[in-house]
Structures are given as structure tokens and as C-alpha cells.
Amino acid sequence: MAGGFLSRRAALAAAVGCSFLLALGPATPxxxxxxxxxxxxxxxxxxLEELTPKYESSSGNKLTIVYSTIAELRKRIEAGETADVMILSRPALEDLQTKGQVAQGSIANVASSYVAIGIRAGAPKPDISTAEKLKAALLATKSISYADPAKGGASGVYFAKVIDRLGIADQMKSKTVLVPGAQAGELVAKGEVEMGVAQASEIAAVPGAQVVGPLPGDLNSTIVFAVGIGAASKDPAAAKSLIELLTGPTGTAVLKSKGMDPA
Incomplete structure (x- = not known):
């Protein structure tokens, strides 16, 4: 009898244990x-500074982001460096895709932005509505900053061509402060220069700086930024989830708030 009683108790305990495990649901890694x-x-x-914590908290993944100019990043990728996600200009990514460094069919447009003139918030906006008025405003400014063309910054390379086209390259040299990347807006906000030239999104993102507007007429330059998955990515599914956040409703709202035109 005692043995039967103990057996029944053991069976009951096992049944209770199984019921508890079933209530927890199937064990999954x-x-x-x-x-x-x-x-x-x-x-x-x-x-990306605003989206990174959103992505990391929702996915559990960790992002390591390397920022630089498009020309510098492209040079590093062509030399063999790689990444799971690459965000460059559309033409640069397409070229890297033909070279096998970006996964085929993974490129998606993110947003576009234009080369803009920026000044300190609250300062009177110069009239840059025509090429002649832009020329006059540039000659009148005491100091200006833009990305060093020698370092490959897209806006700096382009703007150097603009002032050359306007015939004022020599007059601008003494009052120009070249920066390695997107720091022109910061110098404007600090009052270290009167005028800055960069992508509109870069200027709009700096507290204390304001966008005057794009360059006029055919001097205007718009760049389309795109994103792609590195061909050597070890986790393309995770890379795709980041791209979906960037190009989806959440990313679109953040892009707009940073002065960009979402794709």
C-alpha cells in the first residue's frame, strides 16, 4: 500500500510539473x-543618432556606426573594409554593387537633401534668390565655412565649383574656413563664421543655426542618399530590419525633422 501511495504521489507531482511547463509555453531559444x-x-x-536607441531597444541588436564623407567611405570600402549596412549617395552604392561589395537588389533610396547656405539663428537672412544676389552675399560676408574639397565632402567639392563659376574664388580664399566634414553649421551657431555651406540637413540639425535656402537656379544641387546591405554581411536579416526602420514611417518622420526629404 505504501509503495502504491508513493507511486501515486510521484505521478501526481510529475503531472503538475508538466502542466506548469505547458503553461509557460514551448521552450524556444x-x-x-x-x-x-x-x-x-x-x-x-x-x-541615425535619434534612430539608434529606438532600433537597439526594439531589436536587442547593437549598432556600431562609422561616419565620414562619401568619398572617404567609398575609398575604404573599395580597399576592402566592409559593413553590414552602407549609407552613401545612390550613385556610389550602385557602383559598389557592380563591384560586388553591396548585395545585389538591396539598395533603397532613403532621402534627398540640397546644398544650402546657413547662418546663425536670428541673424538677417541674405538674399540668395539669383546667382548675382548669391555672389553679392558671398562677397559681403566676413567669413564662410564649408567642407574641405580635398577631403572629399560632397557639398564642399560642389561649392568650390560654384564660387569658381561665379568668378570669386580668389576673393573668397582669405575669409574661408575649411572643415573636414559637416562642422560648418556648428561654426555658424557658435558665431565663429557668418555663413556656412553644407547639406541642408546638416545645418538644420545644429541648434543655433538656420537654413537660408538652396543655391539658386541651376546652381542648386540635390543629392539622393541610399542604403544597401554589405555583400559580406554575416546577418543580412538584421541589416534589413535596420533598413526597414530607416525607410519606414518612424524613419521618415525623423528624416523630415532633420531637414531631409524622405524618399
Whole structure:
């Protein structure tokens, strides 16, 4: 009798234990956290700084982001460096895709931005509505800053051509402060220069700086930024989830708030 009683108790305990495990649901392995490397143009810095904590908290993944100019990043990628996610200009990504460094069919447009003139918030806006008025405003300013063309910053390379086209390159040299990347807006906000030239998104993202507007007429330059998955990515699914956040409703709202035109 005692043995039968103990057997019944053991069976009952086992049944209770099984019921408890079933209530918890099937045992599944925890999702593996992934560390994604992102190589991005500095133009997307404000957007990614806001989206990174959103992505990391929702996915459990970790982002390591390398920012630089498009020309510098492209040079590094062509030399063999890679990343899970690459954010550059559309033409640069397409070229890297043909070279096998960006996964085929993974490129998606993110947003566009234009080369803009920026000044300190609250300062009178100069009239840059025509090429002649832009020329006059540039000659009248005491100091100006833009990305060093020698370092490959897209806006700096372009603006150097603009002032050359306007015939004022020599007059501008003595009052020009060249910066390595997107720091022109910061110098404007601090009052260290009167005028800055950069992507509109870079200027708009700096507290204390304001965008005057794009360059006039055919001097205007718009760049389309795109995103792609590195061909050597070890976790393309995680990379795709970041791209979906960037190009989806959440990313679109952040892009707009940073002065960019979402794709």
C-alpha cells in the first residue's frame, strides 16, 4: 500500500510539473543579439543618432556606426573594409554593387537633401534668390565655412565649383574656413563664421543655426542618399530590419525633422 501511495504521489507531482511547463509555453531559444556595423555619410548623422536607441531597444541588436564623407567611405570600402549596412549617395552604392561589395537588389533610396547656405539663428537672412544676389552675399560676408574639397565632402567639392563659376574664388580664399566634414553649421551657431555651406540637413540639425535656402537656379544641387546591405554581411536579416526602420514611417518622420526629404 505504501509503495502504491508513493507511486501515486510521484505521478501526481510529475503531472503538475508538466502542466506548469505547458503553461509557460514551448521552450524556444532566445533571439541572438547581433552587432551591426554601419558605414554612413555624415549627412545622416542627426537621423541615425535619434534612430539608434529606438532600433537597439526594439531589436536587442547593437549598432556600431562609422561616419565620414562619401568619398572617404567609398575609398575604404573599395580597399576592402566592409559593413553590414552602407549609407552613401545612390550613385556610389550602385557602383559598389557592380563591384560586388553591396548585395545585389538591396539598395533603397532613403532621402534627398540640397546644398544650402546657413547662418546663425536670428541673424538677417541674405538674399540668395539669383546667382548675382548669391555672389553679392558671398562677397559681403566676413567669413564662410564649408567642407574641405580635398577631403572629399560632397557639398564642399560642389561649392568650390560654384564660387569658381561665379568668378570669386580668389576673393573668397582669405575669409574661408575649411572643415573636414559637416562642422560648418556648428561654426555658424557658435558665431565663429557668418555663413556656412553644407547639406541642408546638416545645418538644420545644429541648434543655433538656420537654413537660408538652396543655391539658386541651376546652381542648386540635390543629392539622393541610399542604403544597401554589405555583400559580406554575416546577418543580412538584421541589416534589413535596420533598413526597414530607416525607410519606414518612424524613419521618415525623423528624416523630415532633420531637414531631409524622405524618399
Amino acid at each position: 532566445a533571439a541572438r543579439a547581433v552587432e551591426l556595423k554601419v558605414m554612413s555619410t555624415v549627412a545622416l548623422t542627426p537621423t
